[in-house]
Amino acid sequence: MPVGVVDAAAKGVRLERHAAGAAVLLRRASGAKQLVSASSHLLFRATVLATLALVVLFAVHYPSLLSRSFSLSAAPSSGSSSAPRSRSSHRSLLGSGASYGGAAWEREVRRSATPRRDGGLSVLVTGAAGFVGAHCSLALRGRGDGVLGLDNFNSYYDPALKRARQRLLASRGVVVLDADINDAALLERLFAAAPFTHVLHLAAQAGVRYAMQAPQTYVASNVAGLVNLFEVAAKHADPQPAIVWASSSSVYGLNTDAPFSEEHRTDRPASLYAATKKAGEAIAHAYNHIYGLSITGLRFFTVYGPWGRPDMAYFSFARSIVAGEPITLFRTADGADARRDFTYIDDVVKGCLGALDTAGKSTGSKSGKKRGPAPLRVYNLGNTSPVPVTRMVAILEKLLGKKANKRVVTMPSNGDVPFTHANVTHAARDFGYRPATSLEAGLRHFVDWFVQYYKLDIKGSNVLAGKTTKRKSMAMSAAS
């Protein structure tokens, strides 16, 4: 075979081999491509499945995630020593989940709410484990009225003190339910269970300066809660009760005319707290006008006394003096002492009962028909003699037998007002309100209770040195 032919044949064979190799390579390449395409499909499907699973998981957990962030925003504030902690009553706007109802529960409610004297009132007291609420409940029960209390026992200040008040009330036959004024279903059941003639509405978020730390709790209790109560009283109660509720001297805000009269301006609140109380007065007007609810607002002036509120200055100062801790006194920018028309609890209780006794009936009904105008009233309940806060501290020092470690600062811009002074001629005229307790006498009663309640051993104080006045007050006798 010629060389050329042999070469050509050999080339042909090589070419064939190359072609076959290329075909194998091509087949392999296409197999790999198929493999890649299959796995990317798998990857895609896995991603879709994982996304779906995540969506399902998120949907399942979404409500709890929402409520967790909600309760965090309403969590107790640590605050400063004088800034109390608070549990928002928002929880109850979503339904408190409280267990109530049933025949035994209704019997208990009726028993507590039923008067024990002819012509006695049947009063639903909100905030009954609070300072003023507990005292008023005891006084009402003491004269034979029926009293059913409710309280949400929030932690704005030490709930143990509220529980102690609850126990004291229980020992006098007054039931205080764990319940919130924003719980409409509960209020409806209460009005269905007992025909309350009156509501003494004292549940509120109190404290002037704390409103800067927890504004929403003021709206929830003092605005939403008030509306909820008025709604139920107007549309579900049969008969409609007369309502007496706690407004505040703080509504006078930047008013400089003194003494403060109910005719003075109240459209310049200095704090959100004051604004919510002023809003309450406007809301009361609307419910009185539309539904014929008899409503009386009481403007309390710095109420103090045994079983008081630990967040208030006289109480927290007493604790600090005993503990040897410094107290901070606020002075106005021009160097004047802040002054308060401190009003003793027993005087305020008489004012509350007087307001209840003279309230006048509501004129509306469940059907929405109003028979005519119903009473709408507002009264100052003060002491009519303002005292510098420095004087209040001097009295405490004497009673506790110990000097305060004072730090004087210019009043911060936190809603405080430099002075309060009540004109009480309207309350005197309409229900014989006459405050009769000096700050000296009232603080002595407070310190008596304070020392006993906290089991203090205060050497050299005017309290344990046997100089205490013997007091017949129901609250004092149960202070152990």
Ligand SMILES: O=C(O)[C@H]1O[C@H](OP(=O)(O)OP(=O)(O)OC[C@H]2O[C@@H](n3ccc(=O)[nH]c3=O)[C@H](O)[C@@H]2O)[C@H](O)[C@@H](O)[C@@H]1O
């Ligand atoms: O009468 C009212 O309308 C109000 O009375 C009190 O509010 P307030 O008078 O500010 O009572 P405190 O917080 O006890 O303060 C009393 C005085 O002590 C002063 N103070 C307070 C705290 C402090 O650390 N240092 C201090 O000098 C205040 O400036 C004020 O002049 C209550 O806390 C409110 O709930 C109520 O509505």
